[in-house]
Amino acid sequence: MKRRHFLASALLAAPTAAFAAPLLSLAAATEPDETLPTSSSFVVAAGEGRFGEKTLVGPNPNDIKISGQDTGGALAVFEYAGVAKGGPSLHLHLAQDEIFYVVAGEYLFVVGDEQRELGPGDTIFLPRQVPHTWTQLTTTGKLLYFLQPAGKMEDFFRARSGNATPLTPAQREQLFADHGMKTLGPPLPIKS
Template identity: 30%
Template sequence: MNERILRAEPYVLAPGQRVSDDWDFQPEMRMLASGNQTGNALTVADCSYDAALFGPPLHIHENDDEAMFVLEGVVTLQIGEERHELLPGSFAWMPRGVPHCFANLSGEPIRVFGLSAPSGFEHMLTAIGEAMTGEDDPIRAYRLGEEIGRRFGFRVIGPPLWEMPVHGTVVGP
């Protein structure tokens, strides 16, 4: 859970630069703002994923709201019972408590601008990254991620998107 929101100092990042938090374990994620920079108000990341992103399982965030803006490629997003194919320029808002998951099912790279408010999501990603360093067993890695996620209010409630049947796809926002 987050500390209270504090006053933050202004800052600017140059192209390719990211905040000083240690994100070497997840090079596809360019962290633009974390709680350290925003006074715990939000987390912002520019995420580039290759064609093999399976994405997280169906889950809810108990402590934060999440937003996604697609910059490149096609992201398949499930919110509740609806599946969406998000094209570049599409935006999705996923309030806390709403089941969702996403994946790259297109076979092409994707790039997404992600936001989480309040901040704290980055701490979960750091803990998972540290725990999984050197972990070769995918089942153990999945269980570690699920266990750590629960501590941060990330609750898995179903399978990943690529294992779900398609009930109806909504194209675009």
């Protein structure tokens, strides 16, 4: 009797073991990175940066809201508060996708050969290695944008913030290259 019970149990357990191995390896692959903070959440207040620091793009605050340090390098989130019209030069990211969400204001995005006007509530995806730029069309505006993976964008904005004197074209190109980007042309013209 015990032998029959053992054989029946073994036969029933075999399929379970066969399905369990891939699930266990999947669970191990999705375990949190041990370099992530132990805290399960944090809050970054309105108008503040993740580490209490302020980064600027020209006169425009560009706060780090979620750092690559928080996500094991998987994601970085920024809040751009546009207080002046304009935008970045035409460029591309070698290894990062970007997602922009318009909170306030109107923006013109150029992505490859496409031009898109966005307003509050609109979202646009910018794939890596595709030339792009944007310009703020209204006097004020606000964007939330996400970089995946985080890359070196936080350091890029820190370097730009601390730079009071204009960069030479060679210095600008080197700064972009050091942070995983390539400059391709000037910013879009500012419309009155």
